[in-house]
Amino acid sequence: GLNIEPTIVDPWADDARLRRANAATRVPTLITDEGVPLTESLLIVQWLEHLRPAPDWPSLLGGAVGGVAGVLSRAGVAFGVIDAAVHTIIIRKVTVPVLFDDTPVGLRRRRTMAEGMARLESAAAQGQLTGRDNGHHAAAPTLDAICAIVALDYLRFRFDGRPWLPGMPALGALSASLGQRPSFVQTLPR
Structure with missing residues (x-):
């Protein structure tokens, strides 16, 4: 790296x-x-x-041509979750949190987080977020797995225990696995 x-x-x-x-x-x-x-x-x-182009280096997008769209699609879901969470926190900093959370925009952001994480949990449970690329460069996570774990960790930090968040055991297991990688350990916010 x-x-x-x-x-x-x-x-x-x-x-x-x-x-x-x-x-x-x-x-x-x-x-x-x-x-x-x-x-x-x-x-x-x-x-x-x-x-660091492929094939000399593992691609964050995966290697299979048909698989790149799936990686980008799942990464997009995770980015949507992160954006909704960050915007919620920003609005809470400048307004009264209780008022914002129950507005149509606040409820939509909450729905984005809940539905997005449910979709990512389903993908993880189906083995789509293993961070592997059909056996090639198996140790290198792809962008969707990285983004999903960043989203999970951010929601755990900012919204832990909220009843509207879905159960996420498959994402939790992926987080525990990827979280041991030096790239995750060294860049984890402190």
Whole structure:
């Protein structure tokens, strides 16, 4: 893998380092060895795919042509969950949480999180989120598995125990497995 040295910042604090690198002051932001800032998760993934192309490196999109659409579809579900969760937290920071949660927009975001995680749980239970690519590069997770676990971990952090969240034992098992990888351990927010 790449030797990336994480810098933990508080994006709510308007950190000057983050602001210099990213006008939107959002995480993640990756600064290349050449000093070029890359922003937004999916753009960073595209850069990684270009920097380390298959077949020499395992692709985050998987290797089977027909499977790429499935990986991207499931990653999109996870991104939808993450967006709904983050927007809920942001709105709660600037309004009264109880009022927002029961608005049509708040209820829609909650539904997005619940239904999205139910779909990802089903995919994990069916073996679609194993992080494997039909036996090739079996140790490398694909983008859908990574995004699903990030979504799960974020919901556990922000909304743990909420009755509207579905049971997610298959995702929990996948999280426990992938969570031992150095890439997950080193980038887990502290």
